[in-house]
Amino acid sequence: xxxxxxxxxxxxxxxxxxxxxxxxxxxxxxxxxxxxxxxxxxxxxxxxxxxxxxxxxxxxxxxxxxxxxxxxxxxxxxxxxxxxxxxxxxxxxxxxxxxxxxxxxxxxxxxxxxxxxxxxxxxxxxxxxxxxxxxxxxxxxxxxxxxxxxxxxxxxxxxxxxxxxxxxxxxxxxxxxxxxxxxxxxxxxxxxxxxxxxxxxxxxxxxxxxxxxxxxxxxxx
Numbered sequence: 001x002x003x004x005x006x007x008x009x010x011x012x013x014x015x016x017x018x019x020x021x022x023x024x025x026x027x028x029x030x031x032x033x034x035x036x037x038x039x040x041x042x043x044x045x046x047x048x049x050x051x052x053x054x055x056x057x058x059x060x061x062x063x064x065x066x067x068x069x070x071x072x073x074x075x076x077x078x079x080x081x082x083x084x085x086x087x088x089x090x091x092x093x094x095x096x097x098x099x100x101x102x103x104x105x106x107x108x109x110x111x112x113x114x115x116x117x118x119x120x121x122x123x124x125x126x127x128x129x130x131x132x133x134x135x136x137x138x139x140x141x142x143x144x145x146x147x148x149x150x151x152x153x154x155x156x157x158x159x160x161x162x163x164x165x166x167x168x169x170x171x172x173x174x175x176x177x178x179x180x181x182x183x184x185x186x187x188x189x190x191x192x193x194x195x196x197x198x199x200x201x202x203x204x205x206x207x208x209x210x211x212x213x214x215x216x217x218x219x220x221x
Contacts, residue, residue, distance in 0.1 A: 014026050015196065078109075
């Protein structure tokens with residue numbers, strides 16, 4: 001699939017702005033995205049597996065707000081690793097070790113050619129809606145619909161308040177998931193931009209470098 005152009009991608013995105021590690025959606029709501037590590041469940045003992053399951057169950061039961069769990073699967077790009085091995089071979093003076101590196105590179109290359117080695121990335125998206133912050137009357141709701149961007153981030157103080165409440169949820173998720181053994185890290189602004197860019201510009205491999213981040217024009221609506 002060919003990559004989308006910048007203007008085409010922005011038309012498809014339901015995003016008004018990305019700043020301070022927060023995604024501002026066109027309806028005025030906010031999103032935080034957390035990268036989540038994986039664990040090899042099958043290699044755990046039965047006792048450890050039960051503990052992980054109960055910890056995850058407690059995490060789900062503790063939530064009083066919705067979340068979205070996203071799994072991104074891409075073919076693993078082995079090229080940078082092979083290039084690193086080639087550089088090591090060029091600086092290696094021992095002929096035996098140089099030959100071993102050659103054999104290893106050949107083995108890895110053949111393995112990748114016959115195997116479909118995939119890489120999985122795991123994310124949790126946490127939302128916050130401005131209308132959750134207070135009781136709103138009919139006219140307030142109408143104005144929120146008409147001017148969602150002004151409601152959220154034209155008034156900086158209000159945006160900061162909503163962002164802080166969003167990141168309270170992030171902390172809750174981080175704390176709740178810690179018992180299951182996975183690591184959680186919120187994506188910052190640049191990482192969010194790169195994530196969206198890669199989602200809408202899929203390549204054969206797991207990551208596409210963003211050529212010029214400022215050209216994406218997501219820092220200002």
